[in-house]
Amino acid sequence: MQNKVDVAVMIGSGVPETLRALGQKACWVVLLNGEQRGTAYASRDEALECRAAWQALLRLEQPDSLH
Template sequence: MKSQVDVAVMIGSGVPASLQALGKRVCWVVLVNGERRGTAFASRNEAQECQTAWMEQLHGADRPAVARQAG
């Protein structure tokens, strides 16, 4: 079975208190098969790096890690 690994954005009250205390009102999380894995990230780039790591772990380094996303 092929697992799906996505990056999702959280805004407002969905942002963890630790990031809200730093003035952040948006964060990104990694979802594996729709379930959040790991921590919230302050930047989309950090979340995409984590996404790549999950893809490599789940599908092996010999397959394409991530399809490039616009944005």
């Protein structure tokens, strides 16, 4: 099965209270096959770094025949 790793933006009430208390009106999350993985990020760059880490991990877990 091919895994899909995406970054999505959440705005307004979708932003966790901890970030809203800091004045954040938007946050970014990493989705693995449509399900959130990990925390919400205050910046898109942080979420993109997390996405890259997930993609690298998933490549390592693939059987050798799929590389």
